[in-house]
Amino acid sequence: MDTQFEEILTVSTPEPGIQPQDGFLFIGELAKLTGTDPKTIRFYERAELISPPRHGRFRTYLASDVRRLKNVLILRKLGVPIAQIRQILGVIAVDTDVLASDKAVNMLRHHLETLREKQAEISHQIEQTSTALHRLVA
Numbered sequence: 001m002d003t004q005f006e007e008i009l010t011v012s013t014p015e016p017g018i019q020p021q022d023g024f025l026f027i028g029e030l031a032k033l034t035g036t037d038p039k040t041i042r043f044y045e046r047a048e049l050i051s052p053p054r055h056g057r058f059r060t061y062l063a064s065d066v067r068r069l070k071n072v073l074i075l076r077k078l079g080v081p082i083a084q085i086r087q088i089l090g091v092i093a094v095d096t097d098v099l100a101s102d103k104a105v106n107m108l109r110h111h112l113e114t115l116r117e118k119q120a121e122i123s124h125q126i127e128q129t130s131t132a133l134h135r136l137v138a
Contacts (some may be wrong), residue, residue, distance in 0.1 A: 024053075024060035034069055044072055047082050049089065064094045071098040080111055 031038045044050050045059075049072050052059040061069075068089065075085045075098060084107070091103040098104045 024055070024062055025066070027059055027061070030061045030066065030069065033066065034073060036069075036073060041069065044069065047086075049082070049085060067095055067097070074098060078108070078111070079115065080108070084111060 025033065027038045027041055031041060034041075041050070045052070050061075050065055050068050052061045052065050054060065071089065071092075072085055075088065080088070088098060088104045088107050091107070092098060092101040099108075
């Protein structure tokens with residue numbers, strides 16, 4: 001497997017000693033487990049990509065929340081916009097790896113085509129800007 005692709009799929013390795021208490025994690029533990037910042041996790045909550053249950057005033061994250069957050073992080077590394085992530089997560093089961101779902105993979109193919117279109121547009125803009133600058137300098 002390509003090393004860059006492996007980096008994308010690798011969210012983080014769990015830190016030793018992080019164990020769910022009573023079947024759940026607190027936000028700091030989840031952040032360490034996934035190698036992300038608690039502020040990022042809260043952002044994804046506000047964007048309604050993850051919805052952890054609460055125990056009193058604390059958010060608690062179940063194994064399904066960990067999987068979902070890892071899916072979100074993978075999709076963000078692939079440059080998928082938040083709205084499209086919401087759609088992708090809507091077609092997969094809670095405990096499914098996003099890249100194991102045929103529906104999600106098809107949606108990612110569409111995302112790839114969009115990226116290629118943007119790449120072509122940017123290449124064209126670079127060419128036009130380069131030509132314009134060359135004429136100005138000459």
